[in-house]
Amino acid sequence: MIGGITPLTVTPADEELAQASIDIIEILFKPNFHAVGAALRTKSGKLYTAVHLEAGIGRIAVCAEAIVLGKAISEGETEFDAIVAALHQDDGKVNVCSPCGMCRELLTDYQKDIDVILLENGKLLKCKMMDLLPLKYSGVGT
Template sequence: MIKERPLTEADEQLVRAAEEVIEKQYRFGKHHIGAAVRTSNGDIFTAVHLEANVGRIAVCAEAVVIGKAISEGAHEFDAIVAVAHPHPHEDIDHCWVVAPCGMCRELISDYGDNIDVILPYKGNVKKCNVMELLPEKYGSSD
């Protein structure tokens, strides 16, 4: 069960960072999801997903941003969010928060079981602990 919590100003800043990176780097057919991760010391990293003609080899923005943060020396994470950018043919004029896919839920939890995930929930944007999105995680020792 998800114990949803409202967003803080720091969480809103994280959402804006994800929106900014995808608004700047959006490319139809290449990049339409942006992500931002906040480290436990408050640093924010951003990245976009990598689309591929063969869907199986596409790389989610959450994975890219975690890899980017780790490559820069960050190893402890506090919160993560992903946002989608509208395509030119869509009648939408703003980005929106999206929930992580199952593989990203696994990946995020591999890098910290106390990471908050910002996601749409019951018509609002909320946050919850990643383990609430992945009950009975594979490989869990509990």
């Protein structure tokens, strides 16, 4: 266990997914517009990538994880296996990063058992998204 999280085995397919998130933001990075890339693998094995959309009014910015999820859903996908995001930092380095709380909520709304790939002490770590979201919001009046 790592901080209450039960790590899962990181596979070569997971490493490929992480690299896809890094690759998309390295290609499409644009200061003040796109700094986070995400890659999503469906249960059928199809891979989708996207970048986040920054906005002058921060509240209307859209995370890369939400965009990649919408992209896959728009293509007819309904079952999701794993997701990973990567952040292009100010110093030019790109590293896998953890999804924000809103993305954790959104992703578990669509696939409670989705895996997430993170970086822990310089190494990829895979766990269930629900491990990162104890006591998930269940909606008003439920």
